[in-house]
Amino acid sequence: MLDFTPKEIKKLTGGVINPAKTCQPIGAMYAALGIHRCLPHSHGSQGCCSYHRMHLTRHFRDPIMASTSSFTEGACVFGGGANLKTSIKNVFAIYDPDIMAVHTTCLTETIGDDIPSILSSAEVPAGKVVIHANTPSYVGSHITGFSNMTKGIVTYLAESAKEAKKEQVNIIPGFVNPGDMREIKRLVKTMGIKSIMFPDTSGVVDSPMTGKFEMYPKGGARVEDIRDSGNSKLTIALGSFASTDAAIQLERKCKVPAKTLKAPIGIKATDELLMALRNSFVREIPSDLEEERGQLVDIMTDTHYHFHGKKVAVFGDPDIVIGLTEFLLSLGMIPIHVLTGTPGNAFEKEVKAMLLQAGLKANVKAAGDLFEFHQWIKNEPVDLLMGNTYGKYIAKAEDIPFVRIGFPILDRSVHSYMPVVGYKGAMRLIEMISNALLDRQDRDAREEDFELVM
Amino acid sequence: MAAVKITDLPVIERENSISIKGKQKKQLKCDTDSVAGCVSQRACVYCGARVVLNPITDAVHLVHGPIGCASYTWDIRGSLSSGSELYRNSFSTDLKENDVIFGGEKKLARAIDELVAKYRPKLVFVYSTCIVGVIGDDLQAVCRAAAQRHGIEVIPVESSGFIGNKAAGYRAACDALLSLIKPADSLIGQIPKSINYLGDFNLAGEAWIIKKYLNRIGVTVNVVFTGDSNYESLKNTARASLNIIQCAGSMIYLAQKMKELYDIPFINVSFLGLQDTADSLRKIAAFFNDQEIMRRAEELIKNEEAEVKPVIADYSDKFVGKKAAVYVGGGFKAVSLIKQFAEIGIEVVMIGTQTGRKEEYKSINDLVNDGTVILDDANPSELEKFMLEKGAHLLVGGVKERPLAYKLGMAFIDHNHDRKHPLSGFVGAVNFAREVYSTLCSPIWTLVNRG
Known part of the structure; x- marks a missing residue:
């Protein structure tokens, strides 16, 4: 294969060779894993769910749990409503999550399943929540799917009380590793600011070895915290592709001002994140972070x-x-x-x-x-x-x-x-x-x- | 240990898909659709078709659909090639919203044209995905026209994900293969003492090991389905005098069709484990009813066994009292693994498959000890429940089962796409024992408090 790429460039119009992206649903699945005690649900054929779990498992080397509507030919002809309703019943009866996050696939988008109307007539046990995002695989990429599910999280869950906004910041980290999410939370905490991060897959896909399999590990953004995100005084969306839509949705729904920054990779983007926090919350940059920054500059000059x-x-x-x-x-x-x-x-x-x-x-x-x-x-x-x-x-x-x-x-x-x-x-x-x-x-x-x- | 009860299962619909040897006589329910809302470990029709055909090395494997299906199957199988590496690229029509609305036929035709111009393949497989089945692209017509345009074979694979499970994909792949191997009459059954080896995908070079054994006993391997095969070799399929089938789940249909169409008989074999490898070589020799082949087979078995048995025995000493759980794709592999574990002194206490067939579950039931849990299309919570209740120390499975086992503080062996050593034949039996040893007896388990 290594010899199969010719030097001469000709435009391709019939598709792609060796893609640099994958499809929306896997991004939605990953975003949904960032909610505590959430089971992502793939509304489509069971291969989609299987592939996404396999791919995520290979990347994170942790169990990735998600359920599927297990489409058959009949479901395609008559619509997937019955499959989704049965799924909801089974998921809560068997796996008992607090929240189920449904995403669609190219199949269910094309046959035109209307998820909100199916959900409105589905039986959801008291105290449990079902949310959804439309994630047609033929639009955008896995990043679009992540963005859409994150926006769905806001649409379904965020609420604002009447009183003034709280001294807390919402952070939407984008499609990054749990190691990154932990680091961003540490930075904000070191600034002395309370934050609500969602999606937050830390503690979910990097959970510790305990000798016990936890279907729902300790991590993930709590539903009550996501609800409370509507009361925050600022949302910072890290990355315009994966995070901005959800931040804007939160602004629209709960009047939380949205600010999009670059993913904080490197010194300049990290500076910008800390400065934004400093300016909005009137904090000084703590000496610990100044020291870290100084070390980084030192390393950059050394090398x-x-x-x-x-x-x-x-x-x-x-x-x-x-x-x-x-x-x-x-x-x-x-x-x-x-x-x-x-x-x-x-x-x-x-x-x-x-x-x-x-x-x-x-x-x-x-x-x-x-x-x-x-x-x-x-x-x-x-x-x-x-x-x-x-x-x-x-x-x-x-x-x-x-x-x-x-x-x-x-x-x-x-x-x-x-x-x-x-x-x-x-x-x-x-x-x-x-x-x-x-x-x-x-x-x-x-x-x-x-x-x-x- | 507490007795295992199936009635504790959270999903009543799953009750008939699980049995305990010795407890009941009922027939295990298998080869059915998964329950909606389950965390199934199963894949789809496209997946089944793709894994069977992908090892054909010099073909363009073009996935007609949105990008995902091609992305997730890009070079994941670990089947090795001695020739072309073209099959390790990922080709997709990357359907967009407009294509879904107005149809994807023109884009598909363009994709084929461009790929043919670029790579000059003799063979193109075009895989149908879910969406193609719904928007109604006429794959047959596009492929036929492209074949004529370029004077090559362009074969549609009817693998829309929702039309069944992985087993339906095997069948779609076999149908594609049947249309490819259709011979001229003069080419049927002319090479004496030659075989086609069905159902080995040359993971970690396994088919090469078996090919060498067969050559040594005087049998020619005509073509392997599909490990390290290519257009030319597949075109010669019908010239063989016998088909042997390893992975029956994916290939039995093809063998039956070849019997019907070209009168090539078939036998089931297995090259997993010492006993099965020896039995299979004897079975092949007996089929040809040739004294020389039989003598050479016995000699090979004797020599190889003499070499590997002491090594395996050394490992087995370390496995006393250990128990294994097995959850693999097909029934044939499950059957072989029970025997292979017995050879190294490990008892199988739980065993299941994604796509096992009735006859295979019967063989499994005959082989295992009383009390062994047998299950079809299991979900992770079932696997966890039975592995813990039965006190398994080791799980054999695929990608998604690995972290589950590890989280339980349990050793693990990949017997699927991610295997890194050949597990076939006599040498494979040694590798298998070594892999069991390296995971089961690793010092890391002393760091784990099993809850």
Whole structure:
């Protein structure tokens, strides 16, 4: 396969080769896992549910629980209402979640199942909740699905009392690892500000080993906290693709002001998050965080000559790639190929603006695939490749150092526990990038050039 | 240990899909649709078709549908190739909203044209997904026209996810294969002492091991279905004089059709475990009724066993008193695993499959000890319940079962796509024992307080 990508670029109009995205429902499933005691439910054929659970299981190496409407031919002809109602009955009888989060699939969207009207006539046990999001697989990507389910969470759950807003902030973290969510919560807590994060998959898909299988591990955003998010005085959406829609919905529904920031990858975006919190909540940046930032700047100065002028190709989910591109630029690196599989003009606009500011030009594309990305690299080689596991084919074919970041990572472990966000995450990224570059230098060095101190 | 009672099950509908050996005579319910609202471990028709056909190395496997179905099946099977690596790419028509409204036929035709121009394949499989079944694209017509346009074979695979379960996908794959292997009359059954090996997907190179054994006893392997196969080799299918079937779940239908159409007889074999491997080699030799093949088979069995038995015995000493639970895709594998565990001194106390058939469940019931729990299409809570109640130390399963076992502080072996060592044949039996040892006897379990 490695030889199958020709250098000559021809436009494809009949589909994609080696996708850089997947479909909406898996993003919805992941978002729903970020609610405490929630069972995601896939309304469609059972293969969808099985594939999503498999993919998430491989990335997180933790059990991923979700139920399915198990569509048959009959359900397709007569509509899936009966299947969904039976599912609701069975899910609460068997698995006893507090909340069930239904997402649709391409099949149920196409046959036109009207989920709200099915839900309105379904029997839901007292004290239990069923929410839903429409996630047609033929629109957007898994990031769109994450965004839609997060918006659905707000639509169904957020409430505002009449009195004044509370001194608390809502954080919508985007499609990131639980390690990132923990780090963002730590930053906000260190600022001395109460936060409500949703979705919050920490403690759900990175749960500790106890010798017992917990269908619903301890983590996840509590339903009562999500309800209370309508009373917060600010919502910060981290990443415009995965988080903004839910924040705007919360603004519309509960009059909570919404602010969209970049995913806090790197020093600048982390600064922006902390400054936004400082300004809204009138806090000083605590010395602990100032110290961390100082350490990061120290590390960047100590190592900047390893990075300066190195050409990088980056691909992955839009919010992550935007944040990462900014960080790479701050290290003096040159992103020359930047791609996401998720459609959206905002991606190209934002990345191009950053590059322009740095005086650079690059290949930038949304809704792209890895075949084209590989062709770019063949035509204009790079010193480093960054992206999810699927980048390994390109890295091997072109013999490029490769740093894994994003979703999915199927061939390495521990990544989901460790942050790439915040100052600590930036330190980790620097370690990963410099290890990859210097390991390569050592590997390729002639004996006389092989150095002890680097 | 408390007696296991099926009546504790939370879903009454599931009662007939679970039995306990020795407790009741009823026939286990299997090969049915999953209950709506269950956390089923099962996949869909497309999945079944894709896993069977994907190992065909030089084909373009084009998924007609929205992106997900292609994304989740991109190079996941671990079947190895000695030739082309084309099958390890992911091709999708990536249907969008407009295609769903106005139909996806034109886009599909364009995709085929572009892929053919790019890769010059002799064979293209076009997989139908759920949505294609609903919007009514005429896959047959598009494929027929493309085949004519390019002078190659473009074969539609009718694998819309909702038309059944994974087993229906096996059948869709077999139908696609049947249309591919249709021979000219002169090509039927002409290679004496040659076989087609059905139902080995060459995971970790397993088919290569078996091929070597068969060569050593004087039998030629014509083509493997579908591990490391390609267009040319599949075209020669009908020239073999015998079909042997390993994974019966996916391939029995194809074997029956080949018997009917080309008069090629078939026998069931299994190369998992020492006993089954030896029995299968003898069975093949006996079929050809050739003294020389029989002699060479006996010699091979004797030599190989002499080499591996002491190694396996060393491992078995460490497994005294250990119990295993098994939850795998097909019934054939389940049957073999019971025997293979017996060979290393481990008792199977719970066993289930996603798609086992009636006859296979009967064999399972005949092989296991009284009290063993047998279940079809289990969900995670059932697996947990019975594994704990039966005191299993080890689970054999696939991707989704692994973290479940680990969370319970239980050892685990992947006997599915993620296996990293060949588990077939004599050498596979050693690998199997070593894998059991490395997970069952790992020091990490001393860190776990089993609740």
